[in-house]
Amino acid sequence: MNAPHASHPPLSSLWSTDPGTALRVGRGFRLTDVDPSSTPGFDGKKKHAEAELADGADELSELQERLFAASTGGATDAVLLVLQAMDTAGKGGIVRHVVGAVDPQGVDHYAFKKPTKEELSHDFLWRVESRVPSAGRIGVFDRSHYEDVLIGRVRELAPADEIERRYGAINDFEQTLVERGTRIVKVMLQISSDEQKSRLTERLERPDKYWKYNPGDVDERELWPHYQDAYQIVFDRTSTSLAPWHVVPANHKWFARLAVQRLLIDALRGIDPQWPAPEYDIAVEQARLAAT
Amino acid sequence: MNAPHASHPPLSSLWSTDPGTALRVGRGFRLTDVDPSSTPGFDGKKKHAEAELADGADELSELQERLFAASTGGATDAVLLVLQAMDTAGKGGIVRHVVGAVDPQGVDHYAFKKPTKEELSHDFLWRVESRVPSAGRIGVFDRSHYEDVLIGRVRELAPADEIERRYGAINDFEQTLVERGTRIVKVMLQISSDEQKSRLTERLERPDKYWKYNPGDVDERELWPHYQDAYQIVFDRTSTSLAPWHVVPANHKWFARLAVQRLLIDALRGIDPQWPAPEYDIAVEQARLAAT
Numbered sequence: 001m002n003a004p005h006a007s008h009p010p011l012s013s014l015w016s017t018d019p020g021t022a023l024r025v026g027r028g029f030r031l032t033d034v035d036p037s038s039t040p041g042f043d044g045k046k047k048h049a050e051a052e053l054a055d056g057a058d059e060l061s062e063l064q065e066r067l068f069a070a071s072t073g074g075a076t077d078a079v080l081l082v083l084q085a086m087d088t089a090g091k092g093g094i095v096r097h098v099v100g101a102v103d104p105q106g107v108d109h110y111a112f113k114k115p116t117k118e119e120l121s122h123d124f125l126w127r128v129e130s131r132v133p134s135a136g137r138i139g140v141f142d143r144s145h146y147e148d149v150l151i152g153r154v155r156e157l158a159p160a161d162e163i164e165r166r167y168g169a170i171n172d173f174e175q176t177l178v179e180r181g182t183r184i185v186k187v188m189l190q191i192s193s194d195e196q197k198s199r200l201t202e203r204l205e206r207p208d209k210y211w212k213y214n215p216g217d218v219d220e221r222e223l224w225p226h227y228q229d230a231y232q233i234v235f236d237r238t239s240t241s242l243a244p245w246h247v248v249p250a251n252h253k254w255f256a257r258l259a260v261q262r263l264l265i266d267a268l269r270g271i272d273p274q275w276p277a278p279e280y281d282i283a284v285e286q287a288r289l290a291a292t
Numbered sequence: 293m294n295a296p297h298a299s300h301p302p303l304s305s306l307w308s309t310d311p312g313t314a315l316r317v318g319r320g321f322r323l324t325d326v327d328p329s330s331t332p333g334f335d336g337k338k339k340h341a342e343a344e345l346a347d348g349a350d351e352l353s354e355l356q357e358r359l360f361a362a363s364t365g366g367a368t369d370a371v372l373l374v375l376q377a378m379d380t381a382g383k384g385g386i387v388r389h390v391v392g393a394v395d396p397q398g399v400d401h402y403a404f405k406k407p408t409k410e411e412l413s414h415d416f417l418w419r420v421e422s423r424v425p426s427a428g429r430i431g432v433f434d435r436s437h438y439e440d441v442l443i444g445r446v447r448e449l450a451p452a453d454e455i456e457r458r459y460g461a462i463n464d465f466e467q468t469l470v471e472r473g474t475r476i477v478k479v480m481l482q483i484s485s486d487e488q489k490s491r492l493t494e495r496l497e498r499p500d501k502y503w504k505y506n507p508g509d510v511d512e513r514e515l516w517p518h519y520q521d522a523y524q525i526v527f528d529r530t531s532t533s534l535a536p537w538h539v540v541p542a543n544h545k546w547f548a549r550l551a552v553q554r555l556l557i558d559a560l561r562g563i564d565p566q567w568p569a570p571e572y573d574i575a576v577e578q579a580r581l582a583a584t
Contacts, residue, residue: 069503096395103388105403105434109396142397197581204578210570211361218580278502286496288510289489 014048017041019262025235025245031228036192037251042258049254056261057101063268064102064138066275071136073276076181078133079267081260082141084150085189086227087217088199089250090257091142094189098261099140108133111142124148124158124166125173132177138264139182145170149234154226167237174243183267184243187260188231189250193224306340309333311554317527317537323520328484329543334550341546348553349393355560356394356430358567363428365568368473370425371559373552374433376442377481378519379509380491381542382549383434386481390553391432400425403434416440416450416458417465424469430556431474437462441526446518459529466535475559476535479552480523481542485516 022041042049067077081099083091099107110131119127125145133139149166152158158166174184191199200221203213220227239245246263250256314333334341359369373391375383391399402423411419417437425431441458444450450458466476483491492513495505512519531537538555542548 069500072503092395092397095397100392100396103384104392104396104399104401104432105384105387107396111397140396197584200581201578204574204581208361208567210574211364211568213570213572213577215572215577215580218577218584221581221584275500276503278505280505280507282496282502285505285507285510286493288507289492289496289513292489292510292513 014044014052015041015262016043018266019259020246020266023246023248023259023263025239025247029235029239029247031190031232031235031247034190034247034249036190036195036249038249039252039255040249042255046252046254049258053097053254053258053261056258056265060098060261060265060268061102063265063273064106066273067138067268067271068103068106068136069275070273071134073279075273075276076135077271077273078135078137078139078182079264079271080133080139080141080177080182080184081264082144082146082184082186083189084144084146084187084231085250086191086196086224087220088196088203089189089191090253091189093253094187094257094260095140095142097257098264099138102138106136107138107140109140109142112144112147123169124152125169129173133182135181145173146234146238150227150230151220153230153233154223167234170238171240171243174238174240178242183271185260185263185267186239186243186245187263188235188245188247189256190247191250193221195251196221306336306344307333307554308335310558311551312538312558315538315540315551315555317531317539321527321531321539323482323524323527323539326482326539326541328482328487328541330541331544331547332541334547338544338546341550345389345546345550345553348550348557352390352553352557352560353394355557355565356398358565359430359560359563360395360398360428361567362565363426365571367565367568368427369563369565370427370429370431370474371556371563372425372431372433372469372474372476373556374436374438374476374478375481376436376438376479376523377542378483378488378516379512380488380495381481381483382545383481385545386479386549386552387432387434389549390556391430394430398428399430399432401432401434404436404439415461416444417461421465425474427473437465438526438530442519442522443512445522445525446515459526462530463532463535466530466532470534475563477552477555477559478531478535478537479555480527480537480539481548482539483542485513487543488513 017040019041044052067079070077083094085091095109099109108131112127115127128145131139131141148158149163149170153163177184200213200217203209235245248256248259309332311333336344359371362369375386377383387401391401400423404419407419420437423431423433440450441455441462445455469476492505492509495501527537540548540551
C-alpha cells in the first residue's frame with residue numbers, strides 16, 4: 001500500500017505537542033485551570049495559524065473525499081464533530097471556516113435548538129440518533145445531546161435522577177456509535193467571561209450583528225459559574241477513552257479554528273480511508289465505453 | 293435605504309450579455325443549437341473566469357448571510373438551485389466550487405437518488421416537497437423532480453399519461469414555491485457526447501476516480517439522443533416566466549461554474565436581503581449586559 005499522505009508532513013514544527021494530546025480532557029482535568037487566551041501546544045502566532053489553516057483545508061478536503069469514496073466500497077467509517085460552548089465562543093466560525101473547506105456533499109451539519117414538543121415526548125437521545133452521520137460522511141452537531149446535561153442541569157429541565165441517568169446513557173450511545181465505525185471528536189470551546197461580554201457588546205453595536213444577539217444570551221450569561229460547573233461534570237463523566245473531550249481555548253479564534261481542524265484531520269488520518277477497488281471489470285467497461 | 297452592494301460592480305466588462313439573459317431558455321429554444329464548448333455572454337478566458345469566481349464567492353457568501361439574517365427578522369425569501377445534467381457534466385463540481393463558498397450552515401444540499409419503495413408509493417413530488425429550503429436558506433437539488441420526466445420518460449417508468457400529467461404538476465408546484473418566497477434557479481449543464489466519453493474514460497484510468505464510475509452510466513449514455521429529446525420537452529413545457537430554465541454549456545468547467553455562480557448571485561441580488569432591525573431595545577440590552 002502506498003503512503004497515502006506522503007505530501008503532508010505530520011505537523012509543522014510550530015506544534016510542540018500534538019493538539020490531540022495537548023487539548024484532551026484526561027484524569028484530573030479542571031476546566032478552571034484552562035486559560036482561554038492560551039494556545040496549548042502551538043508556538044506560532046496568528047499569521048502562522050492562518051497559513052497552517054489554509055494548508056490544512058486542502059488535506060481535510062482530500063481526506064473527506066477519500067472517506068466518502070471508501071464508503072462507496074463498503075467502508076463504514078464516519079466522523080462526528082460535536083461542538084459545545086457558551087454563546088459567542090465561535091461554534092459558527094468553526095463551521096464556516098473549518099468545516100466550510102470541505103465539499104458540502106460530504107457534510108451533514110445540524111444545529112440543535114430548543115427541543116420541540118414532539119422531541120420532548122421522546123427520550124433525549126431520540127432526536128440525536130436520527131442525525132448521526134451515515135458511512136462516509138462528516139457529521140457536525142452544533143450543540144448536541146450534551147445540552148440535556150448542561151442547560152438541562154443548570155435550569156433543572158428534568159428531575160435530578162433523570163439528569164444523573166443521562167451521563168451513562170450518553171456513554172453507552174457514543175460507545176455504540178464508535179463500534180459502528182464513527183470517530184467522535186468532542187470539542188468544547190472555552191472563552192472567558194470578559195471575552196463573551198466584549199463579543200456580545202459588539203453585537204449590540206453593529207447593525208449587521210444585531211440579528212445574532214438574543215436577550216436570552218444575557219440570561220444564560222448570568223448563570224456562567226453554573227454552566228462551568230455543569231461542563232466540569234460532563235468532562236468528569238463522559239470524557240471516555242473511546243470518545244474523549246477536548247477543551248479548546250477560544251479567546252483567539254485563529255487558534256480555535258486551527259486546533260479543531262487538526263483534531264478533525266487526526267481523526268481522518270486515524271481512519272486512513274483508501275480509494276476503493278472497482279466493483280466492475282475495468283477492461284470490460286473500457287470496451288463497452290469505446291463501443292459507444 | 294443604503295445601496296447594499298456598492299462595493300460590487302454589477303458585472304465585469306468581460307460579460308457582453310447578462311448571464312441570466314444569455315443562458316435563459318425562451319420561446320423557440322432548441323437544445324441542439326447549443327454548442328457545449330461555447331461561453332455565451334462571456335468574452336474572457338479560463339484565467340479571467342477563475343478570478344471572477346473568486347471575487348463572486350465573497351459576494352455570494354455575504355448575500356447568503358444577509359438572506360439568513362433577514363429570515364430571522366421574518367423575511368420568507370429562500371433560493372432553490374435545481375441542477376440537472378447527463379452524467380459527468382459537472383454537477384458535483386458546481387456544488388463543491390460554487391455552493392462550497394457559502395457557509396454550510398445556510399445551505400441544504402440534497403442529492404436525489406433512485407426513489408425508494410416508500411417514495412414510489414407516493415406521488416412523485418412527495419419526496420421533493422419535504423426537501424424544499426426553508427426561509428433564509430439556499431437549497432440545492434442535485435437531480436430533482438425532473439428525473440421523473442427524464443429517466444421516467446426515457447425508460448417508461450410510468451404510464452405515458454402520468455408522464456404527461458407531471459409537466460403541469462411541476463409548474464403548479466414551482467408556482468406555489470415562488471409565491472411562498474422561493475426563487476428557483478433551474479440549471480441544465482450541457483456537455484457534448486464526446487466530452488462525456490472522455491470524462492468517463494478518465495474515470496476508468498485513475499484509481500482515485502474508479503469509485504465515480506458506474507456501469508449504468510454507459511447504459512444511460514447509449515440513450516443519449518432520447519435524453520436530449522426528453523430535456524427538450526422539459527424546456528418546452530416547464531421553462532416558465534416564474535421559473536425559467538437556463539442551459540449552461542459545460543464542456544468548460546470554468547465557464548459552467550462562473551455562470552451558475554452568477555445566476556445564484558443574480559437571484560440573491562433580486563431578493564436584496566437586508567439586515568433585520570433588532571426585535572429588542574438596544575439601550576435596555578446594553579444596560580443589562582453592562583450589569584453582568
